[in-house]
Amino acid sequence: MPRITRRALFGTAAGLVLATPALAAFPDRPLRIISGYAPGGLNDIVSRAMAQALTPILGQNVVVENRAGAAGAVGATAAARATPDGHTLWMGIVDTQAIIPTAYRNVQYDPDKDFAPISLVAHFPFGIVVGPSQPGIKDFDQLIAAAKAAPGKFSFASWGIASTSHLAMERVLRAKGVEMLHVPFTSQAPGMQAIMASQVDCMALPAGGAETMIRDGRTRCLAVIAPEQLELIPGVPTVREKGIDLASGLWKAIYAPAKTPPEILAKINAAVRQAMQAPSFIEVVRQQGAKPQPSTPQELAELGRTERAAWGEVVKATGAYVT
Incomplete structure (x- = not known):
């Protein structure tokens, strides 16, 4: 059995003490959800519904920032480079998390390394x-x-x-x-x-x-x-x-920049799951032909990997590469 020294014990305790105020202080200012598309589309609609539902749960205003361009890659890059303190979230979709990384030649972000998965939102x-x-x-x-x-x-x-x-x-x-x-x-x-x-x-x-x-x-x-x-x-x-054996749709999910502290990610995941139970959010999603589908971060990470492989085959078959 490994020996636990007084220094290690008190070092661990001190770490917990230091971590607690940081977590208790989050969020200490308004949050933003970056959407990689222009106002008026589905990503904007769902992002705003999520922001509205999260605001009373987190006790801070949550706003949507539209960063359109390059089929969502502009917004994804901006979200990936944001400060990893939990105050910036990213409404990623299958395009940005699974297709663009396989189709674009010069992608400025890595869907696995640059994002911390929080929860799936829904399939549309x-x-x-x-x-x-x-x-x-x-x-x-x-x-x-x-x-x-x-x-x-x-x-x-x-x-x-x-x-x-x-x-x-x-x-x-x-x-x-x-x-x-x-x-x-x-x-x-x-x-x-x-x-x-x-x-x-x-x-x-x-x-x-x-x-x-x-x-x-x-x-x-x-x-x-x-x-x-x-x-x-x-x-x-x-x-x-x-006569066409195909079912295809659009999934959306919440991410944070990589290196966001785990305790903050856990708090955001709990808040997002609670937000998806809000009647206003459920109604917005229903109007889009879907139902809220909360997930664990691990389930979302696996979805991204699976979808990236599947859509990569479609990109290859169609030659839909972007230089």
Whole structure:
């Protein structure tokens, strides 16, 4: 049995005493959640709902800072370089944590080394919408038939090259032998606006955004890339019902910069899990076709590794590399 000296014992006790005030003081000022996308899109909506729910729990204002660019890589880099004291959080998504590191040649952050995982937030299924530029297309089969008859004439939007929006749509089109022009935007909201303005024909985007777009009747959701039909958009078939074995969506999760003290990470994890039980947060997520899915940091870390390997294969197959 190892010998415990008085110096070691009192050294450990002193460390605990010193650590306690630091933890008790956290947070001692407002916090920020960095979102890698422009205001108005799903990441912004969920980030603001989380900030609102966290504010009374942590006893400090929590604000959202939008840092759009490079399909989320600009915001991820800023979050990775933030002071690791718990006052900066990062709303990461599958794009930033799993796809960009495999698709971009000059990534300025490492998803494993530069971030401390806190908790998964939710998985958001995708819907495929067609806009007013194609008023005659009423269902998924008509879209595929029209696109096959005119290769390259149709276009689809995404929130960036090698984003989930881009790659999910590419997988659908490739499965049907269809070619379309890809038009990337900096985030979800500009892509949706381009659809409504008839600048682009269609887009794969989270179901909540699809449901919002179809309310005026000019935009239609033709299919959902989900395991089953969604209550949020009733009656819309899955792509599996159309012969494509695919279920794809967008997961979001909370991270902190690496080297954030473990005791602070634990406190944030508890606060985030509590925030996801807030009725206001649950309702926001429900409106996007999903449910809150809290996790442990270990579960989130494993999800990132698994998804990075899976999406890396898609990037390789499609050649969607970014220099």
